[in-house]
Structures are given as C-alpha cells and as structure tokens.
Amino acid sequence: MSVATGAVTDALRELHTRYSGVGEGALADYIPPLTHADPGAFGLALISMDGHRYGVGEADVPFTVQSVSKPFVYALALSLLGLDEVCRWVNAEPSGEAFNAISLERGTGRPANAMVNAGAIVTTALVPDTPRAPRFGRILDCLSRFAGRRLDVDEEVYASEAATGDRNRALAYLIRSTGPLPVDPVAAVETYFRQCAVRVTALDLAAMAATLAHGGVNPLTGDRVVPEPVAAQVLAVMATCGMYDASGDWLLRVGLPAKSGVSGGLIAAGPARFGLAAYSPLLDAAGTSVRGRLAIGKLSERLGLHLMHNPALAGSTVTLVTTAAGLPAAPAGARERARRERVAVAAAQGALDFTAAERVLYALDEAGTGRTGAVVLDLVRVTDIDTVARAMLRGGLARLDADGRRTAVADPDGRLYAPGEETGAPRCFASREEAVAWCAETAVG
Numbered sequence: 001m002s003v004a005t006g007a008v009t010d011a012l013r014e015l016h017t018r019y020s021g022v023g024e025g026a027l028a029d030y031i032p033p034l035t036h037a038d039p040g041a042f043g044l045a046l047i048s049m050d051g052h053r054y055g056v057g058e059a060d061v062p063f064t065v066q067s068v069s070k071p072f073v074y075a076l077a078l079s080l081l082g083l084d085e086v087c088r089w090v091n092a093e094p095s096g097e098a099f100n101a102i103s104l105e106r107g108t109g110r111p112a113n114a115m116v117n118a119g120a121i122v123t124t125a126l127v128p129d130t131p132r133a134p135r136f137g138r139i140l141d142c143l144s145r146f147a148g149r150r151l152d153v154d155e156e157v158y159a160s161e162a163a164t165g166d167r168n169r170a171l172a173y174l175i176r177s178t179g180p181l182p183v184d185p186v187a188a189v190e191t192y193f194r195q196c197a198v199r200v201t202a203l204d205l206a207a208m209a210a211t212l213a214h215g216g217v218n219p220l221t222g223d224r225v226v227p228e229p230v231a232a233q234v235l236a237v238m239a240t241c242g243m244y245d246a247s248g249d250w251l252l253r254v255g256l257p258a259k260s261g262v263s264g265g266l267i268a269a270g271p272a273r274f275g276l277a278a279y280s281p282l283l284d285a286a287g288t289s290v291r292g293r294l295a296i297g298k299l300s301e302r303l304g305l306h307l308m309h310n311p312a313l314a315g316s317t318v319t320l321v322t323t324a325a326g327l328p329a330a331p332a333g334a335r336e337r338a339r340r341e342r343v344a345v346a347a348a349q350g351a352l353d354f355t356a357a358e359r360v361l362y363a364l365d366e367a368g369t370g371r372t373g374a375v376v377l378d379l380v381r382v383t384d385i386d387t388v389a390r391a392m393l394r395g396g397l398a399r400l401d402a403d404g405r406r407t408a409v410a411d412p413d414g415r416l417y418a419p420g421e422e423t424g425a426p427r428c429f430a431s432r433e434e435a436v437a438w439c440a441e442t443a444v445g
C-alpha cells in the first residue's frame with residue numbers, strides 16, 4: 001500500500017469507525033423495496049482528480065441512485081440544449097422545500113430547480129427522445145459515462161416506484177396543466193422512475209462526482225462526458241439546491257456542492273480536488289443519509305474543504321523582481337552594469353490564472369526603472385497559463401511596448417506565445433539570460 005493510499009484510506013476509515021455506530025434515522029419506505037436495505041450498511045468513497053480510488057466499508061454495495069441521478073441528467077440536458085434553453089423550463093432558485101414539493105413558479109409554472117422532483121421530471125422530459133436514440137438510452141449512457149462503467153437498472157425498484165409513484169405523476173400532470181412546456185412531463189415521469197432505479201455503488205457515485213469536479217472529464221477513463229462550463233453550472237446548482245430544504249445549512253456548514261438521494265446515497269464534489277460519496281440508508285427528516293452527512297461534514301471540516309474558505313494563496317507566483325544588474329550572474333563592468341540597471345526583470349512560477357497574472361503584472365510595474373527601461377518576463381518555471389491569464393499577460397506586455405518599453409519574454413515552452421508566433425511586440429527567448437542580454441544590448445547606458 002502506498003503512503004497516499006494509507007493516509008486517505010485511514011482518514012476515511014476513521015470517519016467510518018466514528019459514525020458507523022450512529023443508529024438514528026429511518027429507511028425510506030414510500031418505495032417499498034427500499035425497506036429491504038441493510039440499515040447498518042455504510043460505505044465511503046473518494047476519487048481524486050488523478051483517478052485514484054479509495055473506498056472503505058460498503059463502498060462496493062449496489063443500491064439505486066434515486067435523486068443523485070438529478071444533477072447528471074441536468075448535465076445531459078444542459079449539454080444538449082444549453083443553459084438558456086434549459087432555464088426557460090427549469091429555474092435555478094433554491095426552493096427551501098422538500099424534495100417532492102409542488103415547487104412551481106407563479107405565472108410560468110416553471111419548477112424552482114432541477115434538484116427537486118418537479119424540476120427533475122421536467123429536466124428528464126427535456127432530454128430528446130428519438131427512435132435512434134431513445135430518451136432513457138441517452139440517460140443510461142450518460143450516467144454510465146459519469147461512473148466510468150456500464151450501469152444497469154434495478155427492475156424491482158423501478159416497478160415498485162412506477163406502481164406507487166402517484167405523487168410524482170400528479171406533479172407531472174400539474175406541471176403540464178400550468179406551463180407551456182415543449183415536452184410531455186407525464187410521459188417523461190416513467191423515464192424519471194427508471195433513471196432513479198439505476199444501480200450504483202458509493203465508488204460509482206464518487207467517480208460521478210469526481211467527473212463534475214474534474215471539469216466534466218471522468219478521471220478514471222479520461223472520457224469527456226460534458227463540457228467544462230456544464231460541469232460548473234451543475235456544481236453551482238448542487239451548491240445552492242442539492243440538499244433540498246437543508247441546502248442553505250449544508251452550504252454554510254460543509255461548503256461543498258452535494259446531492260442526496262432517498263436510498264442513502266450522498267455525493268459531494270471538491271472542485272478540482274476530488275469526488276466524494278457516502279452510502280448509508282438511514283435518512284434524516286430532509287431525506288439525507290445521516291451517517292453520510294456526518295462523515296462528509298466532518299471530512300470537510302478536518303481538511304478545510306469549505307469552498308468559501310480563503311484558499312491558500314499560492315504565495316510564490318512571483319519569484320523575482322529586480323533589475324538585470326541585481327541578477328547573480330551580472331557582469332561587473334560599469335557600462336554593462338548601467339545598461340543592465342535599465343532592464344527590469346520579473347520571474348514567475350507555477351500555474352498562472354487570473355489571480356497569479358495580476359501579481360505578475362503588478363511585479364512588472366514594480367520592477368520598472370522608469371519609462372524608458374526594458375522589461376524581461378521570465379516564464380521558465382511556469383507550468384501552465386490559462387486563457388484569462390494569457391490574455392492579461394499579453395495585454396500587459398503590449399501596453400509596456402506601447403509605452404516605448406522594450407519587452408522580452410523567456411518562454412522556452414511557448415506557453416505565452418506559440419513557437420514562431422508573430423508576437424507584435426515582445427521578443428521570445430529560451431532563457432532569461434538571452435532575454436536580458438538582448439534587452440541590455442540596446443539599453444541606453
């Protein structure tokens with residue numbers, strides 16, 4: 001067992017031991033086969049962005065996905081129709097109501113959000129149903145790609161919910177009677193029952209949550225399941241609406257996008273960090289797994305995962321702000337030294353995003369020695385530049401050039417400008433020394 005496996009598994013095991021004795025809560029019984037679940041079952045699973053899988057307890061025990069399917073079918077609808085179109089039919093406001101409430105907007109009849117049953121039924125109805133690609137086939141494919149393996153349906157649970165699901169059917173009729181929907185929620189409710197009866201394990205759910213956290217790419221299979229903006233949209237709605245009438249309290253205390261289901265599944269996603277899942281079928285009054293809620297809440301607290309926490313500032317984006325004369329290898333000759341004093345140098349490292357690029361630009365300003373000096377931006381130790389940061393840095397360098405400053409970039413891997421690209425202004429070099437030498441050559445000594 002590797003050191004990482006030990007540390008992560010130990011943390012999960014400790015939570016498992018801590019909460020496995022909690023006997024509060026009740027099995028959902030309005031879908032009769034759900035009462036056959038083992039009330040003692042308790043599994044925890046975590047999947048990292050590198051696809052490392054960790055599971056303890058009953059992480060491999062199958063159960064029906066129920067409402068945990070909702071964010072993933074919402075993701076499917078968003079990727080097929082786009083956010084604006086989906087929002088015309090399903091709003092994205094927390095309802096503060098129970099999962100099966102009649103949460104329909106006055107006037108439009110639009111459900112409050114896609115995480116309550118009313119919104120989920122409409123979301124399912126929005127998934128196209130064509131002879132070549134039937135609606136449920138699309139949904140099962142999509143859920144399977146999120147999980148990274150082929151999932152199937154628990155026919156007994158499906159048949160039972162179809163037989164007892166009059167409240168959901170009533171909701172569908174009500175929606176059809178109030179809203180000018182382009183689709184038929186009454187027809188879709190049977191598909192919705194089937195989607196709720198898809199069988200998963202806690203490890204499957206962790207993979208599904210990890211795929212959302214990983215920008216829509218399944219970290220186990222490398223499959224791009226949904227576009228990155230869709231993954232972010234789904235996580236946003238999970239954060240505000242995923243825990244029904246306990247959503248505000250959950251965001252306040254735990255601070256992670258999450259979704260619970262009545263069979264005892266619970267997922268939480270740490271964006272760009274991991275997917276987490278719990279399975280334990282004893283539910284609290286809001287329909288959430290009691291042990292799952294406790295375990296994920298404690299994990300978030302212990303590991304400082306709350307999204308609103310001030311993220312640890314990557315303190316060392318800028319590693320150097322000086323003039324070329326201050327560099328260790330600077331030659332001592334007076335004339336050369338004077339030239340190099342007119343060359344400002346700032347060096348950055350790591351992955352550059354908006355925040356990091358702001359620091360780098362500020363450092364370039366600080367490093368300046370007057371309006372006529374040259375500027376070298378050293379990106380040798382930069383590992384990545386996102387599109388926002390790239391535009392900011394290019395814009396900053398162009399402004400310096402427009403101010404009459406000579407600009408050069410040490411960018412051996414072509415991260416800021418593609419190799420051979422016509423940059424307009426800055427000259428690109430493979431090393432800081434070459435960039436400095438070029439700037440110093442023409443600096444007025």
Ligand code: GLU
Pocket residue numbers: 065066067068099100117161168193196260261262263287
């Ligand atoms: N199939 C269940 C229903 O629609 C899902 C509810 C839930 O998991 O919260 O009633």
